[in-house]
Amino acid sequence: MTAATGRLDPDAMAVARSLSRILPRPFHELGVADSRAVAADLRPRGEPEPIHEVRDSEIPGRNGLVPIRLYRPQGAVELPVAIYFHGGGWTVGSLDGVDAVCRAIANRSGCVVVSVDYRLAPEHKYPTPLHDCVDAVAHLALRGAELGVDGTRIGLVGDSAGGNLAAAVALWARDTVLLKLRCQVLVYPATEFAVDRPSWSEHADGPLITTADVMWFWGNYLRDEGDRRDPFAVPAAAASLAGLPRTLVITAAVDPLRDSAEAFAARLLADGVDASASRYDGVFHGFFTEIGTFRATDAAVSEAARFLRNSLLP
Numbered sequence: 001m002t003a004a005t006g007r008l009d010p011d012a013m014a015v016a017r018s019l020s021r022i023l024p025r026p027f028h029e030l031g032v033a034d035s036r037a038v039a040a041d042l043r044p045r046g047e048p049e050p051i052h053e054v055r056d057s058e059i060p061g062r063n064g065l066v067p068i069r070l071y072r073p074q075g076a077v078e079l080p081v082a083i084y085f086h087g088g089g090w091t092v093g094s095l096d097g098v099d100a101v102c103r104a105i106a107n108r109s110g111c112v113v114v115s116v117d118y119r120l121a122p123e124h125k126y127p128t129p130l131h132d133c134v135d136a137v138a139h140l141a142l143r144g145a146e147l148g149v150d151g152t153r154i155g156l157v158g159d160s161a162g163g164n165l166a167a168a169v170a171l172w173a174r175d176t177v178l179l180k181l182r183c184q185v186l187v188y189p190a191t192e193f194a195v196d197r198p199s200w201s202e203h204a205d206g207p208l209i210t211t212a213d214v215m216w217f218w219g220n221y222l223r224d225e226g227d228r229r230d231p232f233a234v235p236a237a238a239a240s241l242a243g244l245p246r247t248l249v250i251t252a253a254v255d256p257l258r259d260s261a262e263a264f265a266a267r268l269l270a271d272g273v274d275a276s277a278s279r280y281d282g283v284f285h286g287f288f289t290e291i292g293t294f295r296a297t298d299a300a301v302s303e304a305a306r307f308l309r310n311s312l313l314p
Helices: 003-007 010-022 034-044 096-109 128-147 161-177 196-204 211-221 225-229 258-270 293-311
Strands: 053-058 066-072 078-086 112-116 149-159 183-187 246-254 273-282
Touching: 010 258, 010 273, 034 053, 034 096, 053 128, 066 096, 066 128, 078 096, 078 128, 078 161, 078 293, 096 112, 096 293, 112 128, 112 149, 128 149, 128 161, 149 161, 149 293, 161 183, 183 258, 183 293, 196 258, 211 273, 246 258, 246 293, 273 293
Parallel strands: 078 112, 078 149, 149 183, 183 246, 246 273
Antiparallel strands: 053 066, 066 112
């Protein structure tokens, strides 16, 4: 256990204590295969939340078919769609790992949620995971009716590395095809490369992810130093964030990425974007997807769902 756990609420403290059994060494020491096995064990257990429809499918992409999972909260067609990109340092994570949170978001927002199973690093470095996400969004914008969604009302949601991908997709939509996205929810996103802000030092040892883990994940994803200056790889490298869709940034108080995510929200606001940030005290990185584990998770998911409903349903 680290000193950072002293700032955790009782739910998070209990989980932090259990991590020593589930995660015997940091991710960067475990390596890719063992990290993926641990990540699979960390997903929420128990009966899945009932929902009107869950359907697995595939959509075409430049790198081949991209698996997706669609969550429909009600029978009506042409519902707006929130496209979800899971976290895991571009290296771990799966559709199953975010199944619980996608069900909850769909039910609480009244929107269809489409979860994207993008290709993982280091086997598929930048820009391949981003291309999978871009191709999924483009397909739903152009041919969403085939899946019973309204391709003119699209929001993005991503946690951690998925937040990076969501922000990068939003930049792509602004800069390349002028696709009008309605909104984005960025949950403790990895938006800048290794900037030494206070939380980077204060919570360098976790829980769950350490700064050394973050650097290892970046190393898995990026090809070379040049990628660090590419805003589609590192969104904070963009010269301007003006013109991005309205944004909600959600952070955890005990997280090395906290301050960089909140700085990104401040930049959005300064560049004229309708943006806000909500910090959840007493919890650490990863809490958002852990339905039924942290009390803060319920509040954060409900906040995200309200934001999506207010942005996409009118």
